[in-house]
Amino acid sequence: MTTTSQLHRYLKVLGLEEKTLQVGEGTYRGIYATRPFRAGEDVFPKGEQQQPMASVLCHEERQERCGECLRLGNDSLQRCGGCRQVWYCGVGCQRRAWKEHHGVMCRGPLAELEMSGPSKTEGELVRRTMLALERPDDSRREWPGLEKEAFLRLDTHWEAQGSQERTEARALARWIMATRALGSSSTMGTTGSSEEEEEIMGHVFRLRSSAFAPADLQCFPYAAMSSYPARGALLNHSCRPTSVALWDGGNGQVVRVMEDMEVGEEMTLSYVDPCLNGPDRRKALGLQYHFTCECSRCLEEKEGETGVNGNGALTKKGIQEMSEMISKDDDLLNGLYMVWSREHFEDWRRETVQRVCRISRGEGSEVLFLVSRWVPGWTREFERALDDSEWEVALTYALLLLLIYLLIYPRRHPIVLLQWLTVCKCATQMARGMGREYDRGKILSLALRSLHLVQSSLPISLCEADPEVRELRRQVQGLAEDLDDLSTGS
Ligand SMILES: [Zn+2]
Numbered sequence: 452m453t454t455t456s457q458l459h460r461y462l463k464v465l466g467l468e469e470k471t472l473q474v475g476e477g478t479y480r481g482i483y484a485t486r487p488f489r490a491g492e493d494v495f496p497k498g499e500q501q502q503p504m505a506s507v508l509c510h511e512e513r514q515e516r517c518g519e520c521l522r523l524g525n526d527s528l529q530r531c532g533g534c535r536q537v538w539y540c541g542v543g544c545q546r547r548a549w550k551e552h553h554g555v556m557c558r559g560p561l562a563e564l565e566m567s568g569p570s571k572t573e574g575e576l577v578r579r580t581m582l583a584l585e586r587p588d589d590s591r592r593e594w595p596g597l598e599k600e601a602f603l604r605l606d607t608h609w610e611a612q613g614s615q616e617r618t619e620a621r622a623l624a625r626w627i628m629a630t631r632a633l634g635s636s637s638t639m640g641t642t643g644s645s646e647e648e649e650e651i652m653g654h655v656f657r658l659r660s661s662a663f664a665p666a667d668l669q670c671f672p673y674a675a676m677s678s679y680p681a682r683g684a685l686l687n688h689s690c691r692p693t694s695v696a697l698w699d700g701g702n703g704q705v706v707r708v709m710e711d712m713e714v715g716e717e718m719t720l721s722y723v724d725p726c727l728n729g730p731d732r733r734k735a736l737g738l739q740y741h742f743t744c745e746c747s748r749c750l751e752e753k754e755g756e757t758g759v760n761g762n763g764a765l766t767k768k769g770i771q772e773m774s775e776m777i778s779k780d781d782d783l784l785n786g787l788y789m790v791w792s793r794e795h796f797e798d799w800r801r802e803t804v805q806r807v808c809r810i811s812r813g814e815g816s817e818v819l820f821l822v823s824r825w826v827p828g829w830t831r832e833f834e835r836a837l838d839d840s841e842w843e844v845a846l847t848y849a850l851l852l853l854l855i856y857l858l859i860y861p862r863r864h865p866i867v868l869l870q871w872l873t874v875c876k877c878a879t880q881m882a883r884g885m886g887r888e889y890d891r892g893k894i895l896s897l898a899l900r901s902l903h904l905v906q907s908s909l910p911i912s913l914c915e916a917d918p919e920v921r922e923l924r925r926q927v928q929g930l931a932e933d934l935d936d937l938s939t940g941s
Pocket residue numbers: 517518519520521522539540541544
C-alpha cells in the first residue's frame with residue numbers, strides 16, 4: 452500500500468510537491484490541488500515520466516501500430532526479423548525494445564510458447580513489467596527506481612482474489628516461469644519455486660487493478676495495456692472524476708483536469724466508464740479494484756438524490772435536475788436558440804421532460820435508456836442530414852446528441868468535447884451556406900465557441916497535429932474575417 456510519505460516523494464521527484472499538488476493528511480492517501488487548476492490543464496509534467504513502465508500491444512493490432520511506441524504505422528512498419536511477430540515504426544523503437552525487453556522475448560518465449568487470446572497480452576505485460584523491475588537503477592536519476600517502488604507498493608488484494616482469478620494468475624505465472632527458462636541459456640535467477648510463483652501472481656494482481664488501456668483521439672482504446680504506477684495510478688477513483696487520462700497518440704500518458712478546480716480539491720480519475728449506471732459501476736469496481744465506492748455520486752444515488760436511484764432509474768429529482776441543467780447551460784442554449792426559436796425550444800424542453808417522466812415510470816428503465824431510446828434515432832437522422840448536406844438539420848441533431856452526452860459525462864469529458872467538435876463542423880458548414888448575414892453571425896459565434904472549448908480542453912495532439920482540426924480552425928477564421936469585411940462595409 453502506498454503510504455503518504457511515499458506519495459510525497461513521488462510528487463517531489465515529479466517536481467510537483469507544494470507548488471501545485473499535495474498529499475492528503477492522515478491515512479487516506481490522495482492528491483490534492485494546492486493552487487487553482489483550470490479546465491484543460493495537465494496534472495503531471497511532460498517528459499520521460501509520461502512513458503509507461505511497461506506496455507503491450509494486443510496481438511490483433513500488431514500490424515497496425517508500432518509494438519514499442521504504439522503509434523499508428525501507416526504502411527511503414529518494419530517486422531522483427533527474429534520472431535517475425537512484432538512490427539516497429541523505425542530503428543529507434545526497435546533498438547529500445549530490443550534493449551529493454553525484446554532481446555529476451557524475441558525468439559524463445561514468443562515463438563515457442565503459444566498462448567492465445569487476451570491472456571497472452573496479459574502474460575507479456577507481466578513479463579515486461581518484471582524486466583523493468585530487474586533493470587539496474589540509474590544512480591544519476593531517481594525516476595525509474597521510484598517508478599519500480601511505486602509498482603511494488605500497489606496492493607495485490609491477495610485475500611480478495613477469487614479462485615478463478617487465482618487459477619488464471621497461476622497459469623500466467625507458470626507460463627512466465629517457463630518463458631524465463633527459455634529466454635536465458637542458464638536457469639540463473641529461475642528457481643521455479645512456489646515463492647517465485649506467488650511473487651509473479653502478485654504482479655498479475657497489481658497490474659489487473661492498475662493498468663490502463665491507452666485510447667486514440669476518438670476515445671477508442673488501442674487494444675493495448677500500459678502501466679503507469681507513479682502517474683495515473685496515483686490518483687484515487689471517483690464516479691464523478693475531476694480528471695481524465697488521455698494519450699498523446701502513442702503510449703505517453705496525459706492526465707488532464709476537466710473542470711476548474713479550487714485549492715484543496717482532490718484530483719480523481721474514474722477507473723470505470725462514468726456512463727455506466729450505479730450498480731454496474733460499483734460491481735465493476737468491486738470485481739476489478741476490490742473496493743466499495745463511496746464517492747459523492749454513489750452516495751447521492753443511494754439516497755435517491757441524483758439523476759438515478761440505486762436501480763438506475765431516473766428519480767423525480769433527477770428529472771428536475773436534468774431540466775434545470777438544460778436551462779442553465781449557456782453554450783448549449785446559445786446553440787439551440789440559434790437553430791430554434793426560444794418558444795420552440797421551451798416546447799421541446801417541456802416535451803422532453805414529459806417523455807423522460809413517462810419512460811422512467813414504466814418499463815424498469817436504466818439510466819442508459821437515454822442512449823438506447825434516442826441516440827440511435829438521432830444519430831441516423833444526423834448522418835442522413837450530413838449525406839444530404841442539410842446543415843441546419845445536422846446541427847440540430849448534433850446539439851441534441853450533445854445534450855445526452857452532457858447528461859452522462861462530465862462537462863469537459865473527451866466524449867463531450869468530440870461532440871462539440873461535430874457541432875463546430877456543422878455550424879461552420881451552415882454559416883458558409885447562409886445568405887442572411889445576421890443569422891450567419893450567430894451560427895459563426897457558435898462555431899467559434901465550440902472550437903474554443905475543444906481547443907482549450909482536448910489533448911494537444913488532437914488540436915495541434917490533427918489536420919482536420921487545423922483545417923476547421925482555418926475555415927472558421929476565414930468565415931469570421933469575411934463577416935468582419937461585410938459588417939465594416941468594405
Ligand atoms: Zn515506434
